[in-house]
Amino acid sequence: MSIPSGARDALPQVPEAVHRRRWAILVVLMFSLLIVVLDNSILNVAVKTIAGPAPTGLGATQSELEWAINAYTLVFAGLLFTAGLLGDRIGRKKVLLFGIGLFGVGSALAAMSGSPGELITWRAVMGFGAAFVMPATLAVLMNVFERDEQPKAIGIWAGSVGLAIAIGPITGGLLLEHFWWGSIFLVNVPVVIVALIAMVVLVPDSKDPNPGRTDPLGVVLSFVGLVLLVYGIIRGGQLADFADPTVLLPIIGGLVVLAAFVRHEKRTSHPAIDISYFKQPSFSAAVASMALVFFALMGVTFFSAFYMQSVRGWSALQAGLLILPLAAAQMIFAPRARLVVDRFGARVVCTVGMLLVALGLAAFALFDATTPVWVLCVLFFVQGTGMAHVMTPVTVSVMQALPREKAGSGSAINNTFRQVGGALGIAVLGSVLSTVYRGEIEGHLGALPAGAREAAGESIESTLGLADKLGPAGAPLVAAANDAFLKAMHVTAIGSATIALVGALVVAMFLPGRTPAGQKSGEGERSVRAGVGR
Incomplete structure (x- = not known):
């Protein structure tokens, strides 16, 4: 499951006082990661409300809504690598405190935004803070756990990402039912305050003892x-x-x-980073497979939200609840993935995991407007199971390929590839979805004026909005919109599944196989720690 690192990990490297509170530290790190990931998925369910006129919303246009989401992504992805390097150089705890504090300030200001422009600006500030949080959480984890426990800790860390993706829409739906749209950001503030106090008390600082000259x-x-x-x-x-x-x-x-x-x-x-690490096929395969699985997953997450809310007519809260099986599967299997890897090897486990993800994505090509809810639940559980058996092993492979003092750099590489892969998945597969939808719906918009025809053909939401204005006469247009979207979803699902199959091929060819029993990673470390009180 891991890449041998030689003598540097042969002996315990974590002070006993830190080692005793390692699981409490992991909870704090998960807490910090949870709100950063959760916030982005919360915003997705609030876009309709924010688009509404004041005082209900901000009257944001479609373009402004897109940039409210993308400003965060752009700053976040651009700074990930830099933030990881700074953590290695000046201290991961300092970087973590700065990032979570800035994220909290950005959240409070975003909640009080009086215009779409202000919201976009404060979302960028939140992305700036988040870029310093995510790599630092994984880097701290690598420095408070000994090598033999790192796979288990990383599995729990990875499971928290899946949990955040799932509970985001649920939390957003509940808040929007009872409070104004700004509550989806303001809820972060008390969580950030608790996280800051816990970090100051529990989390130790660590950095590269010999960072060398800056680059x-x-x-x-x-x-x-x-x-x-x-x-x-x-x-x-x-x-x-x-x-x-x-x-x-x-x-x-x-x-x-x-x-x-x-x-x-x-x-x-x-x-700034030793490029020679990418010469290791297993290292390169690990980061590539991370990008590919998020390319496929974020694409299907994008179109499944429209399928559940626009075609099936479910609320944002109901759609969010249907994602719970995905989160449950990740929380169940991600911490245990190391056991399967120890038995069968990273290559087999990750290949099967990618194939499960591909199977779950391809299943969307068979869905229609009457597919039973239980089938969706099973599908999301299968996807979550597959992801749990990909994310944990490849993250361990990336992080254990680098020495502890470079943990921030390793975490930044891991998260950068994931973020770029996810952004690419939404953009490319979203483009496929839009293009096929427009081609399918065009023939049903001929009787409309040119301006209305163009606007109605942009997305299923635009078409359904026009159909609603037409009253009973818009019923045939609703049926046509649903059929056109299902056709577009089927094509996009096949594209997503194909990308996941490419990922399966990559890990099958380049990830390491099963480690011989006598040479398991961390064996020397476990023997040294035998008898030490945990």
């Missing part, structure tokens, strides 16, 4: 390259056209800058 050029190149790349991906998703110059130029520019970053890191005597 400012490498940091700037990584930030600029990632921002350009993610911006181009987001823009392509908005336009549903990746050939547009405003999409191609930032993507190409981002790739060129990132190529310059890699070239610089190879040549400099003090690189």
Whole structure:
């Protein structure tokens, strides 16, 4: 399950006082990670409310709503790598406290926004803070657990991500039923205060004892390259056209800058990240499979929300409850994935996990407007089970490939690939969904004026909004919209499943197999710690 690291992990490296409170520290780290991940999924259920006129909402346009979501993603993805490096250099606890504090301030200001522009600005501030939280949580985890317990701890950490994705819509739905839209952000503030106090009391600081010289050029190149790349991906998703110059130029520019970053890191005597790690097939396969599984998953999450709410007519709260099986599967299996890996090896476990994800995605190609609810629940449980057996092993492979002092860098690499993969999945698969939908619905909009026809064809929500204004005469348009969306969903589901199959092929070819019983990772460490009180 892990990549041997030699003598550096042969002996215990965690002070006994820290070791005794390691599980309490993990709870604090999970708590911090939970609100950062949860907040993004909460916003998705509030967009309709925020689009409404004041005082109910902010009167935000579709473009403004997209940027309220994307401003967070853009800043978050662009800063992940830089935040990880800073944690290694100045201390992960300091970075974690700064990030969660800034996230709390951004949340309070977002809740009080008086215009869409203000909301977009404060969402960017929240993304800035979140970028310092996510890599730091995993880096601290690697420094408070000995090597033999790291897989279990990482499994619990990964399970909390799935839990946050699932409970976000539920929490958002409950808040919106009883309070104003700003409550979805304001709820973060008391949680942040509790997290800050717990961090100060429990979490130890750690950093690279020999960070060497700084690499400012490498940091700037990584930030600029990632921002350009993610911006181009987001823009392509908005336009549903990746050939547009405003999409191609930032993507190409981002790739060129990132190529310059890699070239610089190879040549400099003090690189921000040792590029030679990517020469290990297992390391590269692990980060690639993480990107591929989130590409597939975020794409299906995008269209499944419309399927459940627009086609099936369920509320945001009901749709959120249906995601609970996915969270349950991750919480059950992610912490135990290490046991399966010990028995069968990372290659077999991750390949089967990716195949389960692909199966769950492909099943959407068979769904219609009357598919039983229990089938959806089983499907999400299968997807969650598959993800649990991919995320934990590949995260362990990435993190244990690097020495402890570089844990922030390793976490940043892991999370950057995941974030870029997820953004790409939403953009590319969202574009496929939009393109197929427009092609299918066009033939049913001929009787409408040109302006209304174009607006109604943008999405199923736009079509249903027009049909609602037509009253009883809009019933045939509702049926046509549902049929068109189902056809688009089927095509997109096959695309998602294909990406997951590519991920299965990658891990089957390059991840390590089963470690011989006498050479299991952490064996020396376990023997040294035998008899030590836990």
